[in-house]
Amino acid sequence: MPELPEVETVRRGLERTLVGRRFDEVTVGRERVARRTSRKELRDGLTGARVVRVDRRGKYLLLELDSDSVAMVHLRMSGQVVIDEGRTAPPAHSHVVADLDDGQRMLFIDPRTFGEVVVASRNEFEILIPELGRLGIDPLVDGVTIDDVVSMCCNRRRRVKSLLLDQSEIAGIGNIYADEICHRSGIRPDRQAHTLSRRSCRRLADSIVDVIEEAVDLGGSTLADAQYVGVDGEPGSYQDRHRVYARTGQRCITCGRGIIRRVMIDQRSSHFCPVCQR
DNA sequence: AAACAAACCTGTGCGC
DNA sequence: TGCGCACAGGTTTGTT
Known part of the structure; x- marks a missing residue:
């Protein structure tokens, strides 16, 4: 799926549905989705945090949290972020399932498992995700001359x-x-x-x-x-x-x-x- | 500097 | 119907 236009479409959807919401229970299925940190760090980092803002840098999604941490989501080849009502069993390949405080649910689904989710404090964020610092200009935000x-x-x-x-x-x-x-x-x-x-x-x-x-x-x-x-x-x-x-x-x-x-x-x-x- | 190969995975479509 | 292969929206690492 995801190049800039798809990631921006997801960003707008998350801005609409996630800003102001708090993560309640969070389940991290496959270890690989949290490979840069750990399942525990991902779960603990999201649980109880409220989403303040949803940003995008190139193909990277950034959820700014009220806990002084930031969540990064990269969809790679086959990742999806879906918000649903949470009344059914999560579909196959749902590696992160996060209940929201309004009864909805956020799913990170990714058959090929190249995608990942990272939560880190603002301090360690740039060290943990150095490629963010190497991104060039963003055509949508900066324009291209x-x-x-x-x-x-x-x-x-x-x-x-x-x-x-x-x-x-x-x-x-x-x-x-x-x-x-x-x-x-x-x-x-x-x-x-x-x-x-x-x-x-x-x-x-x-x-x-x-x-x-x-x-x-x-x-x-x-x-x-x-x-x-x-x-x-x-x-x-x-x-x-x-x-x-x-x-x-x-x-x-x-x-x-x-x-x-x-x-x-x-x-x-x-x-x-x-x-x-x- | 730039091209290439392989790696990370699962799923699908096609030819035989 | 089944099998094997090519190929898929991304990125990193290592080799020529």
Whole structure:
């Protein structure tokens, strides 16, 4: 599921349902979800704490608690955060089950178990989660200027898509949106960054912001395997706007001439139109 | 510096 | 129907 637009959709849902709520009983199932600390630290850190604010940094969700601690949730490949009425048994792969003081329930569900939840005091937070300090600019919060892109690309032999996926450059772009951004920019994802003209850098900067904002407006992308996006289980609809992602062999919607090709870049499937992307 | 490989897991879809 | 393989929205670590 989750790149910036999906994580932002979850953030908004949690802001609506979780701010002001207190965690009552908390059950941590699988040890792996709390691997950076321990099941006990995760349970104790949440239990009795009230949520003050819900933030996002790139793909990282941050729940600010009234206990001077912060909870970090990362969904990785298959994580979901769901708020429900708590009247049924938690679905399979519910690794964290937290009852709320209003009778609802928060679930962290994650079949592939790459995701994690960390609770730590403000002091130890940066030491425990050092990658937060290495995140680059956030397209939604900071915007992306042509100068940001020029300085990211100049003298870099790396391929454009590789840079877009680098969370220390721009935070929040993942495999779907990197492909969609390249397509909207008219730039092949395997193009070496230093060969981009100033005009291409401007198109890239604009496309990053436009694609991400549009995807957020539509609640992110929910793919065929129906991993939900919203905390209420509602799917997003940006998948209907995908122009290249998972469209290998189909005709390009934009130019009507190219057939979408798939290549591997940084071990990730990458899709582009050979006619309108150069 | 940059590309590549593998690792962490489970589930699904496809060809045979 | 069943089996084996490829592949999946992310990130880290280690090797070329």
